[in-house]
Amino acid sequence: MTPDIPGCASPERSMADASDSLHHLLGLEGLSAAVLTRLLDRAEQYLGVGVGDVPKRTELQGKVVVNLFYEPSTRTRMSFALAARRLGADVLDFSPAGSSTAKGESFIDTAKNIEAMGVDVMVVRHSSPGAPHILTRHLRPHVHVINAGDGAHEHPTQALLDLFTIRRRRGCIAGLTVGLIGDIAHSRVARSNIHALKALGAHVIVCGPTTLIPPQVAEWGVEIAHNLDAILPRCDVLNLLRIQFERQRGGLFPSIREYRLLFGMDGARMRKAKPDVLLLAPGPINRGVEITPEVADGPNSAILDQVTYGLAVRMAVLVEVCRSATACSVPDSVKTTHQR
Amino acid sequence: MKTIVLRQGRVIDPVQGMDTVTDLWLAEGKILGVGAQGRSADIVLDCRGLIVCPGLIDMHVHLREPGREEDETIATGTAAAIAGGITSVACMPNTEPALDSRSAAEFVVLQARRAGNCNVFPVGAVTKNREGKELAELGGLVEGGAVAFSDDGAPVSSAEIMRRALEYCRMLDKAVLVHAEVLELTQGGVMNEGAVSVQLGLRGMPAVAEEIMIFRDILLAELTGGRIHILHVSTAGGVELIRYGQRRGVQVTGEACPHHFLLTDEAMRSFDGNYKMSPPLRTARDVAAIIEGLKDGTLSVLATDHAPHAPEKKEREIDQAPNGIIGLETFLPLCITYLIEPGHLSWPQMLAKMTLNPARVLGIDRGTLLPGRPADVTVIDPQLRWTIDKREFKSKSRNTPFDGWPVVGRAVATIVGGDIKMCHLA
Numbered sequence: 165m166t167p168d169i170p171g172c173a174s175p176e177r178s179m180a181d182a183s184d185s186l187h188h189l190l191g192l193e194g195l196s197a198a199v200l201t202r203l204l205d206r207a208e209q210y211l212g213v214g215v216g217d218v219p220k221r222t223e224l225q226g227k228v229v230v231n232l233f234y235e236p237s238t239r240t241r242m243s244f245a246l247a248a249r250r251l252g253a254d255v256l257d258f259s260p261a262g263s264s265t266a267k268g269e270s271f272i273d274t275a276k277n278i279e280a281m282g283v284d285v286m287v288v289r290h291s292s293p294g295a296p297h298i299l300t301r302h303l304r305p306h307v308h309v310i311n312a313g314d315g316a317h318e319h320p321t322q323a324l325l326d327l328f329t330i331r332r333r334r335g336c337i338a339g340l341t342v343g344l345i346g347d348i349a350h351s352r353v354a355r356s357n358i359h360a361l362k363a364l365g366a367h368v369i370v371c372g373p374t375t376l377i378p379p380q381v382a383e384w385g386v387e388i389a390h391n392l393d394a395i396l397p398r399c400d401v402l403n404l405l406r407i408q409f410e411r412q413r414g415g416l417f418p419s420i421r422e423y424r425l426l427f428g429m430d431g432a433r434m435r436k437a438k439p440d441v442l443l444l445a446p447g448p449i450n451r452g453v454e455i456t457p458e459v460a461d462g463p464n465s466a467i468l469d470q471v472t473y474g475l476a477v478r479m480a481v482l483v484e485v486c487r488s489a490t491a492c493s494v495p496d497s498v499k500t501t502h503q504r
Numbered sequence: 505m506k507t508i509v510l511r512q513g514r515v516i517d518p519v520q521g522m523d524t525v526t527d528l529w530l531a532e533g534k535i536l537g538v539g540a541q542g543r544s545a546d547i548v549l550d551c552r553g554l555i556v557c558p559g560l561i562d563m564h565v566h567l568r569e570p571g572r573e574e575d576e577t578i579a580t581g582t583a584a585a586i587a588g589g590i591t592s593v594a595c596m597p598n599t600e601p602a603l604d605s606r607s608a609a610e611f612v613v614l615q616a617r618r619a620g621n622c623n624v625f626p627v628g629a630v631t632k633n634r635e636g637k638e639l640a641e642l643g644g645l646v647e648g649g650a651v652a653f654s655d656d657g658a659p660v661s662s663a664e665i666m667r668r669a670l671e672y673c674r675m676l677d678k679a680v681l682v683h684a685e686v687l688e689l690t691q692g693g694v695m696n697e698g699a700v701s702v703q704l705g706l707r708g709m710p711a712v713a714e715e716i717m718i719f720r721d722i723l724l725a726e727l728t729g730g731r732i733h734i735l736h737v738s739t740a741g742g743v744e745l746i747r748y749g750q751r752r753g754v755q756v757t758g759e760a761c762p763h764h765f766l767l768t769d770e771a772m773r774s775f776d777g778n779y780k781m782s783p784p785l786r787t788a789r790d791v792a793a794i795i796e797g798l799k800d801g802t803l804s805v806l807a808t809d810h811a812p813h814a815p816e817k818k819e820r821e822i823d824q825a826p827n828g829i830i831g832l833e834t835f836l837p838l839c840i841t842y843l844i845e846p847g848h849l850s851w852p853q854m855l856a857k858m859t860l861n862p863a864r865v866l867g868i869d870r871g872t873l874l875p876g877r878p879a880d881v882t883v884i885d886p887q888l889r890w891t892i893d894k895r896e897f898k899s900k901s902r903n904t905p906f907d908g909w910p911v912v913g914r915a916v917a918t919i920v921g922g923d924i925k926m927c928h929l930a
Contacts, residue, residue: 193703270816270820271820271821272819272820290821291823292821292822292823292824293704293705293706293775293822293823294704294706294775294821294822295775295821295822297774297775298775298776298819298821298822302819314705315705315706315823316705316706317704317705317706318705349702350705352705355703355705378702380698380699380702380703381702383699384703
């Protein structure tokens with residue numbers, strides 16, 4: 165049933181040795197098809213765990229998982245907390261409001277103090293790119309860091325759940341054409357998706373206004389487009405990125421009205437797309453901007469499935485990092501590079 | 505004051521075109537001359553196998569005092585200079601309060617005298633409080649010891665104010681030192697704008713933000729007959745524009761800092777704040793252009809942009825860490841290792857960019873071994889192989905990405921006004 169191409173589940177490849185498990189999950193850049201596939205395959209095992217009659221698991225029993233969230237979050241934060249609890253872990257929740265951060269304590273100091281209480285996994289959300297990477301240099305080596313979104317850099321678990329959703333709906337990722345629509349410049353979801361989709365053999369089109377698509381993204385082997393109507397008939401999947409009002413400098417497009425006109429997904433555009441096109445959105449969605457309500461809630465939309473699948477994916481990631489050999493290997497992205 | 509003879513070193517003085525093995529004599533705090541002087545010495549320094557040259561001048565240093573003594577003081581910064589073989593520094597006016605008055609300049613000169621390390625030449629602010637609105641009292645600043653003017657990291661945005669500053673400085677025969685940056689284009693920027701910034705999701709500072717300002721100020725210097733010096737040139741286009749200005753006869757000089765010809769924006773993949781500075785690390789193409797500019801003389805000055813920041817400020821999220829890198833104690837070895845060793849520059853060429861040329865930009869009577877000049881001398885061991893260790897720094901700060909780098913060459917003696925301030929000679 166599943167052809168032997170990267171990105172398609174194959175039981176042999178999912179049997180990974182714990183010694184090559186990821187110690188941290190800082191991003192999807194550079195991860196191989198084999199590792200991505202292993203994570204997606206493992207997520208299949210956790211679908212539905214802890215829901216209804218399906219019992220919780222014990223893989224993380226005795227472990228402490230801390231949510232260190234310096235940016236607002238609904239889905240990701242609750243998803244990580246539930247995922248960890250359904251694996252038997254203790255979960256601590258940190259947010260800067262009402263904490264020592266309000267008294268001026270630095271990010272690193274806060275993390276080190278929480279670590280000193282005995283922590284195994286830190287799930288980090290921060291507005292600064294690289295914040296989780298910097299943390300790995302300051303925490304003791306046995307602590308695992310999972311990036312839950314760092315500025316406009318990466319959001320690996322979001323991209324993994326996008327991949328998982330695509331794979332469950334379409335069976336396979338290789339060979340699909342995936343359109344990422346909207347604000348690529350400020351989107352961590354776009355970056356993580358591009359790295360993983362390319363690794364798994366998908367064709368990626370990024371489509372949005374020229375001010376929101378840096379021309380350098382072409383170097384990642386993606387197709388750049390600025391006319392949504394022209395690419396719609398070719399896309400198997402559309403991922404509708406949110407306009408990042410909070411990360412923008414302003415003046416990058418004339419008005420929301422014009423954005424909606426050029427790039428909003430509405431009923432008329434749906435008729436130009438493939439009938440079975442799969443619609444994803446990382447959420448939170450700006451209803452009426454990137455997507456009209458009838459499309460968001462229509463039959464092609466997998467937006468709520470994504471949230472459900474997110475739990476399984478995050479369980480798989482938590483188990484992955486906790487299985488890794490304790491000796492910490494410094495990820496390539498953290499290694500200092502200099503010219504000579 | 506004692507008579508000192510530096511015996512049988514390779515004496516290099518770009519002003520005189522001198523490059524010969526001989527004795528150099530110092531007496532009464534002045535250069536006496538080379539060769540036999542027919543008198544006896546109180547102190548004999550054996551300089552066989554070593555290079556003896558005019559005391560090095562770093563014309564781009566931030567000493568932080570007054571206002572940010574947690575990062576550096578005039579005493580610690582000048583101690584770092586001495587350790588690095590530097591006998592004179594020009595210090596930038598971005599202190600708190602800014603060096604925008606005669607009394608502020610005099611305070612710096614006084615503190616430097618109290619510290620008793622190297623010579624310190626204040627750079628005065630172009631505008632009051634570096635706000636870019638009204639000219640500071642430039643004449644008063646000169647009375648207080650200022651040798652040049654700059655608003656440094658808060659570059660003069662108004663072309664009209666810059667024009668008037670250049671005209672006014674012509675009367676004072678002082679250069680305006682330009683930190684070239686169009687702030688509207690770099691707002692919130694963390695690193696060079698390019699493929700790496702896009703990949704990392706970090707806000708970029710485009711090369712043109714620097715180049716537009718360089719070109720504007722070259723044209724204004726041409727219009728006014730004023731003299732400008734472009735600080736820390738980081739882009740290929742910037743080098744090309746300075747070359748163009750010089751061909752047209754504009755009085756423009758250019759400066760390069762070691763980090764801009766040693767590192768690229770690839771280093772930002774580490775998210776390490778020690779690689780964050782303004783202008784930012786650029787691309788391999790820019791590095792090559794800066795080295796070319798040093799070779800053909802377009803960039804006539806080497807300097808550090810020594811910018812100390814306490815560790816708690818640098819060890820932060822990358823977009824919240826301040827810009828800057830220290831350099832006084834790594835300047836000479838990095839330049840020897842990466843400009844002399846690969847054959848980009850000869851010793852006289854490199855030393856001219858650290859002595860004579862900055863002295864000319866600043867209009868100070870240093871940077872030469874001509875008899876009668878102040879006895880500022882640096883002795884260099886050109887062969888010494890060692891490893892940079894930031895724990896040994898005299899600077900109060902440690903924000904360098906060069907810790908642990910193997911280098912060749914080091915200052916082994918620093919003499920300021922005939923006083924031996926540092927000496928590791930046998």
